[in-house]
Amino acid sequence: MRTDITNILPEECISYILSLTSPTDVCRSKLVSPVFRSAADSDTIWGKFLPSDCYDIISNASSSSSSKLLTSSMSKTQLYFHLCKNPIIIDNGTMSFGLDKATGKKCYMLGARRLSIAWANTPRYWRWKRVPESRFSEVAELKEVWWLDVKGTIETKILSPNTTYVAYLVYKFSSSRYGFEKKPVDLHVELGESDAGRTFRIFLDPSANIPQFSREREDGWMEVKLGEFFNEHGDDGKATCSLREVDNYTLKKGLIIEGIDIRPKDSR
Amino acid sequence: MPCWICSQMMKSYIWLQTADGSIQQVEQEVAMFCPMICHEVIQKGMGSSKNYAISLPQRVNPAMLSLILDYCRFHQVPGRSNKERKSFDEKFIRMDTKRLCELTSAADSLQLKPLVDLTSRALARIIEGKSPEEIREIFHLPDDLTEEEKLEPLKNTTDDPRIRLLNRLYAKKRKELKERQKLKNIEVEEERVDDRSVDDLLSFINGDNGDSKGIKNSKSKKKNRRRKDQQKNASANEAIKNHNKEPNGLNQVCHSAEVGQKVRPGVGATSNLHDVEDDIFDNKNELDDVDIDDEIDPALKEKIDSILYSFYAMLEEVCIYSPNDLSFYLLFREVEDFARRLNSDWPERMQEILSFGHERKPVHFSLNGNGSLRRYASMLLSFFYY
Numbered sequence: 001m002r003t004d005i006t007n008i009l010p011e012e013c014i015s016y017i018l019s020l021t022s023p024t025d026v027c028r029s030k031l032v033s034p035v036f037r038s039a040a041d042s043d044t045i046w047g048k049f050l051p052s053d054c055y056d057i058i059s060n061a062s063s064s065s066s067s068k069l070l071t072s073s074m075s076k077t078q079l080y081f082h083l084c085k086n087p088i089i090i091d092n093g094t095m096s097f098g099l100d101k102a103t104g105k106k107c108y109m110l111g112a113r114r115l116s117i118a119w120a121n122t123p124r125y126w127r128w129k130r131v132p133e134s135r136f137s138e139v140a141e142l143k144e145v146w147w148l149d150v151k152g153t154i155e156t157k158i159l160s161p162n163t164t165y166v167a168y169l170v171y172k173f174s175s176s177r178y179g180f181e182k183k184p185v186d187l188h189v190e191l192g193e194s195d196a197g198r199t200f201r202i203f204l205d206p207s208a209n210i211p212q213f214s215r216e217r218e219d220g221w222m223e224v225k226l227g228e229f230f231n232e233h234g235d236d237g238k239a240t241c242s243l244r245e246v247d248n249y250t251l252k253k254g255l256i257i258e259g260i261d262i263r264p265k266d267s268r
Numbered sequence: 269m270p271c272w273i274c275s276q277m278m279k280s281y282i283w284l285q286t287a288d289g290s291i292q293q294v295e296q297e298v299a300m301f302c303p304m305i306c307h308e309v310i311q312k313g314m315g316s317s318k319n320y321a322i323s324l325p326q327r328v329n330p331a332m333l334s335l336i337l338d339y340c341r342f343h344q345v346p347g348r349s350n351k352e353r354k355s356f357d358e359k360f361i362r363m364d365t366k367r368l369c370e371l372t373s374a375a376d377s378l379q380l381k382p383l384v385d386l387t388s389r390a391l392a393r394i395i396e397g398k399s400p401e402e403i404r405e406i407f408h409l410p411d412d413l414t415e416e417e418k419l420e421p422l423k424n425t426t427d428d429p430r431i432r433l434l435n436r437l438y439a440k441k442r443k444e445l446k447e448r449q450k451l452k453n454i455e456v457e458e459e460r461v462d463d464r465s466v467d468d469l470l471s472f473i474n475g476d477n478g479d480s481k482g483i484k485n486s487k488s489k490k491k492n493r494r495r496k497d498q499q500k501n502a503s504a505n506e507a508i509k510n511h512n513k514e515p516n517g518l519n520q521v522c523h524s525a526e527v528g529q530k531v532r533p534g535v536g537a538t539s540n541l542h543d544v545e546d547d548i549f550d551n552k553n554e555l556d557d558v559d560i561d562d563e564i565d566p567a568l569k570e571k572i573d574s575i576l577y578s579f580y581a582m583l584e585e586v587c588i589y590s591p592n593d594l595s596f597y598l599l600f601r602e603v604e605d606f607a608r609r610l611n612s613d614w615p616e617r618m619q620e621i622l623s624f625g626h627e628r629k630p631v632h633f634s635l636n637g638n639g640s641l642r643r644y645a646s647m648l649l650s651f652f653y654y
Contacts (some may be wrong), residue, residue, distance in 0.1 A: 008366070008369045009369050009372060010373065012376075013372055013376050013384075016384070016388050017391045017392050017395065020389055021395055022396070025395060025396050028398075028399070028400055029400065029403060031400040032400045032404055032407075032409060033409045036403075
């Protein structure tokens with residue numbers, strides 16, 4: 001006679017066992033049976049999957065953001081799923097913080113204001129504007145420039161340890177786009193002082209038979225991979241991610257930058 | 269000799285009683301390794317004699333007690349190295365899953381945390397990476413879908429296509445449950461034959477090229493199946509071509525898959541959900557009659573898989589919409605069931621996919637009808653299992 005395991009193990013034990021697996025496994029286990037479903041919703045599990053400094057990060061959130069109020073009243077389970085879908089704005093509105101659903105690892109997006117964009121403060125070349133589809137208060141719009149140099153840095157100590165991270169430039173083209181089909185751009189990521197990093201050269205706006213490396217994101221923006229790096233213990237200093245086209249011969253127009261998204265490899 | 273010298277030279281024992289009434293004595297240092305027993309001895313003064321034996325929690329039967337005491341006996345010795353302890357633990361947990369669960373439960377009731385950790389980790393490793401179906405098998409969990417009573421239709425004031433789909437699913441489920449009830453009381457075999465339309469009977473008798481009405485109408489009999497499959501292929505291929513041409517709906521879903529994105533419920537997608545819903549339900553009906561052991565033509569398989577795929581993508585939406593809902597659970601089981609009936613080797617493929625899905629290598633493919641099931645399924649699973 002086969003005995004149902006849920007008659008042997010109390011729900012708290014099942015919750016504890018599930019907390020030793022991964023977020024993915026726990027989500028899947030919700031579909032096993034009602035007892036598993038109930039066990040999978042426990043705060044013990046999701047509290048474990050939240051980053052240890054999660055609450056500190058949230059308390060650092062922009063005080064104007066309503067998310068702070070919301071998150072303080074949530075259970076750990078609710079908070080986990082909330083952060084996976086709704087990144088919160090931190091650091092004076094310059095950065096967003098969220099979680100990767102499958103692993104619970106930290107994801108950040110550096111807003112355009114936080115990036116070093118050459119000539120960004122010269123109105124002739126770049127314009128700052130507010131768009132409703134951005135999570136940040138401002139995005140940078142390229143009017144025209146010859147020297148395109150966009151760079152973002154992030155401290156590895158705020159990232160999750162033992163994780164390979166990928167950096168993406170989050171952008172759109174406006175109707176007046178120009179130059180990106182003529183000249184490829186250099187994409188580069190390097191870690192710390194000593195790492196030379198790797199550079200890829202691609203067309204951001206390729207014409208017909210040329211491979212397209214950008215893809216559309218869920219939020220309607222486009223993204224292109226700048227590169228990746230492995231964060232071990234968070235003591236490698238800064239990771240620097242950049243997109244450049246500085247041959248100075250080609251005029252470029254119409255690029256709208258929301259920011260640089262940094263998230264674990266293979267997350268969506 | 270005076271008594272006090274005797275008691276000092278004698279070993280101390282603790283008396284324990286399990287729920288079945290049997291009493292045993294255990295060396296003090298071994299028993300005291302369990303916090304619960306320790307508490308009983310120190311706080312309540314129990315366990316010093318047979319009459320004052322400590323009553324152990326019900327979850328601790330004699331077999332489990334014996335295992336637990338073995339564990340305690342080894343670990344309570346202070347001089348052991350970490351390597352020794354680890355080696356002992358690894359051998360100790362080699363037992364079948366049921367025992368592991370019983371042991372976890374027993375250790376938990378005795379508050380023996382190190383052992384709970386050890387057994388829980390072993391069970392966690394067993395669960396990791398497995399599909400819900402496999403987990404159900406491992407733990408002998410009943411398929412309790414039929415016990416779900418809550419199949420009430422949801423209110424759909426905004427005409428949300430997802431709710432519409434859910435309600436259709438509930439209606440089907442209720443119908444199925446009713447039918448299962450009927451089956452328990454009456455002979456059904458005759459009924460089925462009588463259900464065939466005149467057209468079907470004629471085509472069977474004439475042995476002609478099956479019905480020309482396309483996928484939605486077929487109720488195939490075994491003999492005609494090959495021919496009908498060919499017919500289906502022709503229409504399936506047509507359908508695949510047509511789907512590819514559509515700028516929205518199914519194609520959008522598959523195109524998005526190509527670049528690895530998620531489906532957004534935009535206007536275009538919504539207007540084609542009708543088609544997808546219809547496809548899912550009609551295909552399902554058609555396949556009710558198909559013997560699952562027969563080979564299904566690859567082109568038809570492709571079409572079904574692409575439908576399954578889009579269905580899973582929608583499931584994802586439902587999951588976000590109401591992640592803890594019964595609805596999600598039901599939907600998934602429905603699709604699992606559907607997939608299983610389509611293809612008897614689906615469970616093996618799921619396992620294959622799961623082990624390869626772990627690395628989640630980026631998948632790029634084009635929808636030209638030559639895509640393999642594996643890639644579809646891995647997209648499917650990576651979309652779904654999150």
